[in-house]
Amino acid sequence: MSTFKLIATDKSARLCRLITGHGEIDTPCFMPVGTQGTVKAMTPYELEAIGARIVLYNAYHLYLRPGHELIRDAGGLHAFTGWPRPILTDSGGYQVMSLAELRQVDPEGVTFRSHIDGSLHRFTPERVMEIEIALGSDLIMTFDECVIYPADHADAARACRLTADWARRARKAFDSIPDPWSYRQLLFGISQGSVYRDLRRENSREIAEIGFDGLAIGGLSVGEPRELTWQALSDTLEVFPPEQPRYLMGMGYPDEIVAAVGYGVDMFDCVLPTRLGRNGTFFTRTGRFTITNARFTRDENPLDPACDCDACRRFSRAYIRHLHMAGEILGIRLTTLHNLRFYLYLVESIRGAIEAGNYDIWSKGFLERFRMGEG
Amino acid sequence: MSTFKLIATDKSARLCRLITGHGEIDTPCFMPVGTQGTVKAMTPYELEAIGARIVLYNAYHLYLRPGHELIRDAGGLHAFTGWPRPILTDSGGYQVMSLAELRQVDPEGVTFRSHIDGSLHRFTPERVMEIEIALGSDLIMTFDECVIYPADHADAARACRLTADWARRARKAFDSIPDPWSYRQLLFGISQGSVYRDLRRENSREIAEIGFDGLAIGGLSVGEPRELTWQALSDTLEVFPPEQPRYLMGMGYPDEIVAAVGYGVDMFDCVLPTRLGRNGTFFTRTGRFTITNARFTRDENPLDPACDCDACRRFSRAYIRHLHMAGEILGIRLTTLHNLRFYLYLVESIRGAIEAGNYDIWSKGFLERFRMGEG
Numbered sequence: 205m206s207t208f209k210l211i212a213t214d215k216s217a218r219l220c221r222l223i224t225g226h227g228e229i230d231t232p233c234f235m236p237v238g239t240q241g242t243v244k245a246m247t248p249y250e251l252e253a254i255g256a257r258i259v260l261y262n263a264y265h266l267y268l269r270p271g272h273e274l275i276r277d278a279g280g281l282h283a284f285t286g287w288p289r290p291i292l293t294d295s296g297g298y299q300v301m302s303l304a305e306l307r308q309v310d311p312e313g314v315t316f317r318s319h320i321d322g323s324l325h326r327f328t329p330e331r332v333m334e335i336e337i338a339l340g341s342d343l344i345m346t347f348d349e350c351v352i353y354p355a356d357h358a359d360a361a362r363a364c365r366l367t368a369d370w371a372r373r374a375r376k377a378f379d380s381i382p383d384p385w386s387y388r389q390l391l392f393g394i395s396q397g398s399v400y401r402d403l404r405r406e407n408s409r410e411i412a413e414i415g416f417d418g419l420a421i422g423g424l425s426v427g428e429p430r431e432l433t434w435q436a437l438s439d440t441l442e443v444f445p446p447e448q449p450r451y452l453m454g455m456g457y458p459d460e461i462v463a464a465v466g467y468g469v470d471m472f473d474c475v476l477p478t479r480l481g482r483n484g485t486f487f488t489r490t491g492r493f494t495i496t497n498a499r500f501t502r503d504e505n506p507l508d509p510a511c512d513c514d515a516c517r518r519f520s521r522a523y524i525r526h527l528h529m530a531g532e533i534l535g536i537r538l539t540t541l542h543n544l545r546f547y548l549y550l551v552e553s554i555r556g557a558i559e560a561g562n563y564d565i566w567s568k569g570f571l572e573r574f575r576m577g578e579g
Numbered sequence: 580m581s582t583f584k585l586i587a588t589d590k591s592a593r594l595c596r597l598i599t600g601h602g603e604i605d606t607p608c609f610m611p612v613g614t615q616g617t618v619k620a621m622t623p624y625e626l627e628a629i630g631a632r633i634v635l636y637n638a639y640h641l642y643l644r645p646g647h648e649l650i651r652d653a654g655g656l657h658a659f660t661g662w663p664r665p666i667l668t669d670s671g672g673y674q675v676m677s678l679a680e681l682r683q684v685d686p687e688g689v690t691f692r693s694h695i696d697g698s699l700h701r702f703t704p705e706r707v708m709e710i711e712i713a714l715g716s717d718l719i720m721t722f723d724e725c726v727i728y729p730a731d732h733a734d735a736a737r738a739c740r741l742t743a744d745w746a747r748r749a750r751k752a753f754d755s756i757p758d759p760w761s762y763r764q765l766l767f768g769i770s771q772g773s774v775y776r777d778l779r780r781e782n783s784r785e786i787a788e789i790g791f792d793g794l795a796i797g798g799l800s801v802g803e804p805r806e807l808t809w810q811a812l813s814d815t816l817e818v819f820p821p822e823q824p825r826y827l828m829g830m831g832y833p834d835e836i837v838a839a840v841g842y843g844v845d846m847f848d849c850v851l852p853t854r855l856g857r858n859g860t861f862f863t864r865t866g867r868f869t870i871t872n873a874r875f876t877r878d879e880n881p882l883d884p885a886c887d888c889d890a891c892r893r894f895s896r897a898y899i900r901h902l903h904m905a906g907e908i909l910g911i912r913l914t915t916l917h918n919l920r921f922y923l924y925l926v927e928s929i930r931g932a933i934e935a936g937n938y939d940i941w942s943k944g945f946l947e948r949f950r951m952g953e954g
Contacts, residue, residue, distance in 0.1 A: 241901060245908040249893070270901040274877060278897060286893045502649060518624070518661045522653060526616060526645040533620040533908055 207390060207417055208449050214563040216441075216468040219555055222418075222449050224290040224342040225387025226282065227257070231449065231470035232554050234461070234547045235260040235292060237478060240269070241285050244478045245533070245540045248287040254513055254545040255552065257289055258343075260473045263336050264296030264303070268318050268325070272338040280340020280385060292473075293341035295332050297348035297394065297422070298454070309349065311366065329370040330377040337381050337389060345420065346374035348394040353427040360398035364407040367396045367422075368414075375414050390417035392451060398423060399432040401439050408443040418449040418471075425455040434463070441468045458487060458550055459574055462567045465554050472551070477543035482536045484528040487546040489570075491577015495539060500525045507538075513545035582765060582792055583824050589938040591816075591843040594930055597793075597824050599665040599717040600762025601657065602632070606824065606845035607929050609836070609922045610635040610667060612853060615644070616660050619853045620908070620915045623662040629888055629920040630927065632664055633718075635848045638711050639671030639678070643693050643700070647713040655715020655760065667718035667848075668711045671702060672769065672797065673829070676725045684724060686741065704745040705752040712756050712764060720795060721749035723769040728802040735773035739782040742771045742797075743789075750789050765792035767826060773798060774807040776814050783818040793824040793846075800830040809838070816843045833862060833925050834949055837942045840929050847926070852918035857911045859903040862921040864945075866952015870914060875900045882913075888920035 211230075212219040222229045236243045236251060239262045243251060251259065261281060266272060278284040281291050300307055304316035313328030332347035349366040351359055371393045378391050393416040397403035412419055421440050424433050437452065444450055451471035452464050461472055477487070484495040488508035493500075495507070506516035507524065515524070515538035527535030557566035586605075587594040597604045611618040611626060614637045618626060626634065636656060641647060653659040656666050675682055679691035688703030707722035724741040726734055746768045753766050768791040772779035787794055796815050799808050812827065819825055826846035827839050836847055852862070859870040863883035868875075870882070881891035882899065890899070890913035902910030932941030 240905040240907055241898075242907050242909045245912075247889070247893075247909065247912070249889075265905075269905060270876070270897070274897070277877065278879060278895065284895070284898055286898070501645070502652065504653060514622070514624075518622075520653065520659070522645070522649070523616075523659055523661070530615040530640075530644060532615055532617050533911065534617045534622065536908065537620075537622070537912075 208447065210447070212559050212561075214558045214561050215466070217465050217558045217563045218468055218470060219558040220449065220470055222470075224390065225385070226288065226290045226342050229257045229290055230555055232465045232551050232558075233257060233471055234551045235471065235473040236544050236547075237473050237475045238285070240265045241281065243544070244482065245537045246544070248285065250541060251287070251544070252289070254541065255548045256544070258292060259287055259289070260292045260294060261285075261339070261341070262296065262299060263293045263332060263339060264299035266293075266339060267296070267335050268320055272335045276338040276340065276384065282340060290342040291340070292343035293336045293339055293345065294453075295336065295345040295347040295394075296327060298350045300327060301350045301352065309366070311369070329373040333374050333377040333381060337378070337384065340385055342387070342389060343418065344378070344389055344391050346371045346391065346393050346416075348396060348422050350396065350423050350426075351398055353398065355398045357400055357403070360396070360400055360403050363398075364396050364403050367394065368407060368410040371411050371414050375416070392416055392418040392420050394420040394422040394453070395440055396423045397436065399428050399436055401435065404436045404439040405443055408440045412444055412448075416448070418451060419444050420451040420453050422453050424452065430460075434467070437464065437467050437469070458547070459571055461550060462554065462570060465558075466563065466567065477547045478540050481540035481543040484535070484539055486539050487543055488577065489573050491574055493577060495521065495525045495535075496528050507542045508546065511542060511545060511549070513542050515539070515542040583822065585822065587934050587936075589933045589936050590841070592840050592933045592938045593843055593845060594933040595824065595845055597845075599765065600760070601663065601665045601717050604632045604665055605930055607836075607840045607926050608632060608846055609926045610846065610848040611919050611922075612848055612850045613660070615640045616656070618919070619857065620912045621919070623660065625916060626662070626919070627664070629916065630923045631919070633667060634662055634664070635667045635669060636660075636714070636716070637671065637674060638668045638707060638714060639674035641668075641714060642671070642710050643695055647710045651713040651715065651759065657715060665717040666715070668714055668716035668720065669828075670707050670711065670720040670722040670769070672723035673725045675702060676727065684741070686744070704748040708749055708752040708756060712753070712759065715760055717762070717764060718793065719753070719764055719766050721746045721766065721768050723771060723797050725771065725798050725801075726773055728773065730773045732775055732778070735771070735775055735778050738773075739771050739778050742769065743782060743785040746786050746789050750791070767791055767793040767795050769795040769797040769828070770815055771798045772811065772815075774803050774811055776810065779811045779814040780818055783815040787819055787823075791823070793826060794819050795826040795828050797828050799827065805835075809842070812839065812842050812844070833922070834946055836925060837929065837945060840933075841938065841942065852922045853915050856915035856918040859910070859914055861914050862918055863952065864948050866949055868952060870896065870900045870910075871903050882917045883921065886917060886920060886924070888917050890914070890917040
């Protein structure tokens with residue numbers, strides 16, 4: 205049975221449906237990031253109430269703490285975290301690169317020290333499959349070699365070779381590990397290539413040829429200029445087969461998501477709505493604002509008058525500003541809740557526009573309004 | 580119209596009903612503490628869902644930030660915070676004593692520096708009435724002079740004289756300030772006296788004679804040995820007229836609340852359920868525990884199997900422990916929510932036992948179970 209259905213297209217933008225062991229996900233979709241097994245400051249039922257259909261957890265973090273075996277024994281991530289809908293786990297390739305200490309890469313895998321307690325660990329493509337399968341995620345990412353930006357061509361090429369080799373080994377390991385769960389887990393491959401067009405094309409082709417349930421674009425939005433991001437994305441999507449879901453990892457701002465959908469991306473995750481929310485930055489239909497700004501001191505409007513989230517239905521900017529000024533957790537909760545709702549509203553609107561066949565007009569209108577704000 | 584009705588008694592324990600401009604409160608009641616205009620980490624609707632009927636906010640904090648005039652202009656504390664039920668504001672006597680810098684007391688009032696920015700401020704009994712009336716609270720506390728523990732008899736006596744004088748001035752100011760709200764605000768007096776029996780009796784009589792809508796016992800649970808607390812409480816309640824609500828300020832642990840109800844206390848507030856919750860301490864029917872203890876690493880039970888709160892209905896000790904170990908806000912939320920529910924369940928059970936006329940038996944059973952835990 206196919207787990208991915210194309211419903212409608214509007215030029216390169218696609219409306220699709222991804223079928224998982226814990227329900228269907230309409231795409232383009234946004235996945236709130238729950239690094240340590242919780243979308244920061246949110247409960248699972250709050251996420252359900254604002255329309256989240258899938259969340260992302262990090263295998264690297266959960267392997268280190270509390271441990272994938274503990275989570276497996278508790279019935280997997282759905283039972284452990286109380287999130288009943290689909291779960292995607294990132295493999296840790298990016299986290300090992302960005303967080304771990306003393307990282308040593310060899311052809312077989314990576315040896316690194318935990319960022320929590322300095323303990324020594326080793327990830328191989330096979331080991332990461334064991335971990336993610338044990339976690340019980342619905343969508344499993346292969347373990348890739350992510351290079352920092354900037355990287356020279358030789359380093360990026362070496363990372364591509366490892367990433368392709370590890371993807372083949374992950375596929376093999378995934379297929380041979382006994383399935384401990386009653387539902388099907390899907391495996392996604394990740395392509396790399398930094399900002400080099402030849403590497404992006406070649407690596408994307410190699411990864412796609414292995415045969416996965418979905419394909420991801422990794423190593424973007426890591427500091428490179430945006431025109432290079434779009435070039436790499438475009439080069440990749442030309443190679444990826446259209447009948448598979450395409451996931452742009454770790455990106456981005458609302459206007460970037462609108463643009464990426466126009467290139468043909470189906471799935472997004474990003475820490476921005478939660479991370480910025482904790483700092484008091486909030487999104488509205490007219491742009492990005494900072495709640496601690498003095499202009500909001502006596503503002504009795506909701507964060508976004510057009511929003512239907514509890515933060516907007518029940519509280520004023522003046523109150524939420526006071527909470528942030530006073531360092532209160534409720535302030536963090538409310539801006540986080542609203543920002544996530546804004547991202548989910550965004551992808552809902554995107555899907556509606558693709559279905560209506562007017563994505564160009566819709567996105568032009570959205571971007572015009574969105575760029576009215578402070579930016 | 581009387582705002583306080585005695586429904587049933589069981590020896591000295593009382594079941595009563597307090598009628599306010601935002602609804603009725605059955606007593607004995609527990610008031611979650613929302614110092615800065617939010618019960619830490621909770622939304623108003625979560626508090627409603629676990630059965631809170633009244634919350635306490637601090638005039639001292641809200642005067643300093645965001646300012647009582649801003650809150651008045653926003654429609655008062657109910658509109659500003661989104662809490663629709665009764666609100667009690669503490670006057671700041673205790674906060675000026677414990678938090679403010681450079682505190683200078685004179686017969687007219689107190690000059691102090693803000694603990695937030697060092698700015699200079701002055702509280703008089705009249706000024707504090709203006710502030711609390713502007714905040715729109717349903718139950719307003721007079722501005723008292725709280726002495727630290729230990730205090731010698733002369734210092735405590737001086738504080739009693741000021742407290743009584745200020746209570747008379749507060750009463751007069753309260754009655755002369757034009758009422759800006761559509762509902763009636765009630766005024767509660769506070770008695771002091773440290774641990775001196777003569778002072779407690781004399782000050783309680785003086786305060787009671789002024790004529791308030793309710794009477795509070797201040798200056799207890801500030802470091803004194805518990806036997807002196809009970810002596811001072813007992814001396815005070817002998818003097819307070821039984822037809823008025825009696826509020827024991829800032830206390831205490833569950834077993835202390837059970838004991839104080841036995842002396843005839845009607846109202847309680849305490850930061851313990853929220854403050855301890857943030858540190859991972861939780862209460863159950865069998866005592867007090869710390870979630871980060873290794874024994875809970877793989878414990879799939881809820882915090883308290885007998886509890887009906889969302890933290891207990893949806894999450895395991897193992898997951899909540901993980902959240903606390905990882906420093907996640909959701910961990911703080913869940914232990915806070917549960918602890919508040921536990922305190923509200925406690926006063927619900929207390930009311931049921933008084934109504935049934937078996938408070939002695941109930942409290943003996945409760946305390947036996949409660950002391951099974953770690954303590």
